Amino acid sequence: xxxxxHASTSAHDDGxxxxxxxxxxxxxxxxxxxxxxxxxxxxxxxxxxxxxxxxxxxxxxxxxxxxxVGTATGPAGDAELKRSVVQRWVxxxxxxxxxxxRAMFYVATLFFLVTTLFPFYWMLVVAVTExxxxxxxxxxxxxxxxxxxFVQINFARYMFNSLFLATATTALVLLLASLAGYVFGRLRxxxxxxxxxxxxxxxYFPPAAFFLPLFQLFTGNxxxxxxxxxxxxxxxxxxxxxxxxxxxxxxxxxYGQIPDGLEDAARxxxxxxxxxxxxxxxxxxxxxxxxAGVLTFIAVYNEFFFSFLMTxxxxxxxxPIVGGLIQLQRAGQFEVTFSVMAAxxxxxxxxxxxxxxxxxxxxxxGLTSGALKE
Amino acid sequence: MATERSEGVTEKSGPYVAFVRWxxxxxxxxxxxxxxxxxxxxxxxxxxxxxxxxxxxxLFADNITGSATVGNFVGLENYVAILTGERNALxxxxxxxxxxxxxxxxxxxxxxxxxFTITSVFFETLIGFGQALVLNQDFKGRRWVRVAIIIPWAxxxxxxxMIFYLFFAPNVGxxxxxxxxxxxxxxxxxxxxxxxxxDSTLIVIVADIxxxxxxxxxxxxxxxxxxxxxxxxxxxxxGASPWQRFKMITLPIVLPTxxxxxxxxxxxxxxxxxxxxxxxxGCNTLPSLSCLVISSFFGGTRLVGTAATVxxxxxxxxxxxxxxxxxxxxxxxxx
Numbered sequence: 001x002x003x004x005x006h007a008s009t010s011a012h013d014d015g016x017x018x019x020x021x022x023x024x025x026x027x028x029x030x031x032x033x034x035x036x037x038x039x040x041x042x043x044x045x046x047x048x049x050x051x052x053x054x055x056x057x058x059x060x061x062x063x064x065x066x067x068x069v070g071t072a073t074g075p076a077g078d079a080e081l082k083r084s085v086v087q088r089w090v091x092x093x094x095x096x097x098x099x100x101x102r103a104m105f106y107v108a109t110l111f112f113l114v115t116t117l118f119p120f121y122w123m124l125v126v127a128v129t130e131x132x133x134x135x136x137x138x139x140x141x142x143x144x145x146x147x148x149x150f151v152q153i154n155f156a157r158y159m160f161n162s163l164f165l166a167t168a169t170t171a172l173v174l175l176l177a178s179l180a181g182y183v184f185g186r187l188r189x190x191x192x193x194x195x196x197x198x199x200x201x202x203x204y205f206p207p208a209a210f211f212l213p214l215f216q217l218f219t220g221n222x223x224x225x226x227x228x229x230x231x232x233x234x235x236x237x238x239x240x241x242x243x244x245x246x247x248x249x250x251x252x253x254x255y256g257q258i259p260d261g262l263e264d265a266a267r268x269x270x271x272x273x274x275x276x277x278x279x280x281x282x283x284x285x286x287x288x289x290x291x292a293g294v295l296t297f298i299a300v301y302n303e304f305f306f307s308f309l310m311t312x313x314x315x316x317x318x319x320p321i322v323g324g325l326i327q328l329q330r331a332g333q334f335e336v337t338f339s340v341m342a343a344x345x346x347x348x349x350x351x352x353x354x355x356x357x358x359x360x361x362x363x364x365x366g367l368t369s370g371a372l373k374e
Numbered sequence: 375m376a377t378e379r380s381e382g383v384t385e386k387s388g389p390y391v392a393f394v395r396w397x398x399x400x401x402x403x404x405x406x407x408x409x410x411x412x413x414x415x416x417x418x419x420x421x422x423x424x425x426x427x428x429x430x431x432x433l434f435a436d437n438i439t440g441s442a443t444v445g446n447f448v449g450l451e452n453y454v455a456i457l458t459g460e461r462n463a464l465x466x467x468x469x470x471x472x473x474x475x476x477x478x479x480x481x482x483x484x485x486x487x488x489x490f491t492i493t494s495v496f497f498e499t500l501i502g503f504g505q506a507l508v509l510n511q512d513f514k515g516r517r518w519v520r521v522a523i524i525i526p527w528a529x530x531x532x533x534x535x536m537i538f539y540l541f542f543a544p545n546v547g548x549x550x551x552x553x554x555x556x557x558x559x560x561x562x563x564x565x566x567x568x569x570x571x572x573d574s575t576l577i578v579i580v581a582d583i584x585x586x587x588x589x590x591x592x593x594x595x596x597x598x599x600x601x602x603x604x605x606x607x608x609x610x611x612x613g614a615s616p617w618q619r620f621k622m623i624t625l626p627i628v629l630p631t632x633x634x635x636x637x638x639x640x641x642x643x644x645x646x647x648x649x650x651x652x653x654x655x656g657c658n659t660l661p662s663l664s665c666l667v668i669s670s671f672f673g674g675t676r677l678v679g680t681a682a683t684v685x686x687x688x689x690x691x692x693x694x695x696x697x698x699x700x701x702x703x704x705x706x707x708x709x
Contacts, residue, residue, distance in 0.1 A: 206645035208667040213427035241420040304531040304648025368596035
């Protein structure tokens with residue numbers, strides 16, 4: 001029925017060029033190929049000859065469809081004038097499938113935005129709600145939990161620990177991965193491919209497969225004089241080896257793309273080998289270094305496994321925010337209100353959110369190049 | 375100019391110049407290995423040594439009472455005992471399900487990990503594809519939509535856990551009890567969803583999908599952008615509908631990328647641990663493979679040998695899954 005009536009509707013109400021075109025061709029697909037000239041004439045007609053076009057539409061549609069679906073279109077024709085916006089939209093959509101896809105696109109975009117952002121909204125609601133009447137719209141409003149989280153536990157110290165660990169690991173990884181990426185990207189030597197595969201193989205093993213011996217080592221069970229547990233070292237070392245393969249990979253790709261001529265020129269000028277690396281190659285591949293740096297920083301800041309297990313979880317034990325938030329959560333709602341947990345989480349999310357907003361291009365290019373160019 | 379400077383240094387510091395000269399005289403291979411030394415040293419101590427050590431530990435018996443880390447050398451006995459279920463009485467949760475009931479599937483490490491992995495990777499691929507298609511369009515505000523989609527991926531696992539804890543914990547949760555969107559009235563969740571095996575698995579799966587779909591979306595987007603736009607124009611002129619264009623052009627070209635992205639996600643999902651702790655579900659309720667390693671190691675009875683064996687079995691299971699992908703990938707290539 002709708003399919004039957006759409007043509008006349010659009011001709012009546014919109015005076016739409018495509019609509020009237022489709023009428024002339026028997027109400028089927030809009031003929032887009034010849035659109036240019038025909039549209040012009042149809043539009044010119046529109047103003048003066050609406051009446052006749054309407055009559056035309058009524059009869060033509062009726063006759064064209066009579067053999068297929070057709071029952072009386074004529075009487076229905078008048079009722080259609082009063083159709084709702086939605087119905088009109090549906091009708092015009094059927095005549096123009098592209099419109100349906102566009103609508104689908106907006107619905108999908110809205111859906112993805114709501115599903116990704118709603119959890120943050122709920123966290124905000126919980127944080128600013130006074131008492132325990134949590135509802136979709138907060139009935140009361142307070143910012144006290146954002147202060148309280150810093151009072152109840154040493155959250156500033158946890159934040160500092162997290163940022164420090166992430167920065168230190170990133171620096172270490174970038175230094176070592178710059179050297180390794182240069183070697184793999186620019187030098188030809190026996191054992192290059194096997195070594196690269198070996199390094200890549202690390203990122204495939206689950207952290208649990210490294211954990212037991214490292215825990216024994218860091219708690220002083222292997223060498224009594226060597227103990228790192230509850231120090232930054234116990235976290236920075238596993239983090240570096242966990243995330244270095246990706247950085248090596250990204251930098252190998254970037255270094256490989258720099259033309260040989262530039263390095264040769266620097267060498268002819270008399271630069272040392274390391275001088276050529278740090279004064280010519282590294283500056284030229286700055287985007288790659290930045291990418292690897294951003295990804296490593298985010299990865300370390302977000303890491304859970306070693307962060308949770310390699311310290312006792314206290315702020316003084318160099319535990320990152322994982323320690324602080326888990327401590328709040330395990331204390332339970334009678335010790336710590338849910339609002340404080342939510343406030344802490346929001347504070348913890350701020351640095352990475354900022355980083356994503358600033359460096360999203362780097363993140364996208366780094367993720368895709370690191371994962372896809374094998 | 376640089377030469378002049380290094381000559382200037384000569385007079386001042388002998389050892390530095392000696393070092394530079396020594397390095398200049400290395401062959402390319404020697405130079406390569408020289409530069410790799412720090413990275414390899416670090417990886418050797420913090421990655422390769424622990425891996426070998428874990429394997430070695432897995433060949434020794436548990437030492438429950440003594441002070442030594444492990445007991446006698448037992449060869450592959452740990453592997454046999456764990457896979458046949460002989461060790462189940464001692465372990466916090468079984469590795470393989472004892473029976474094929476739903477309850478057993480959700481309380482044994484291997485099956486619950488597989489349920490988690492397959493479900494979450496499936497939905498991440500599906501939703502990620504949708505997100506990639508949206509991001510592949512040109513529209514106003516695309517940059518901000520992309521930021522919104524990436525942000526869940528970029529937040530700490532502990533915050534992700536906290537969010538879903540605040541969704542489902544009693545007295546606060548939006549989806550439980552008196553919450554505005556309570557699912558319990560619909561009979562979907564039990565009274566304490568974070569403490570029941572099936573419900574908590576569902577929650578952890580949803581949490582994982584929420585966070586990591588963006589990774590999938592970005593990889594698929596990269597694949598989409600490598601498609602030659604001319605192909606679409608040709609198809610459009612020949613009268614192909616958008617769906618046909620998607621099916622005949624986009625899908626075949628993007629499929630290899632999708633497979634690689636799925637492989638990466640599968641490897642990561644098989645190691646799931648953080649989100650289980652961070653939602654306060656805990657390893658007792660949802661014993662994933664990584665969980666089982668940790669709870670055997672730190673649990674009431676100290677099962678170091680068993681923990682190491684489970685760690686290696688986890689790696690083996692992942693290797694098996696990787697193999698399946700590679701075979702599938704090779705077949706796609708042949709076709």
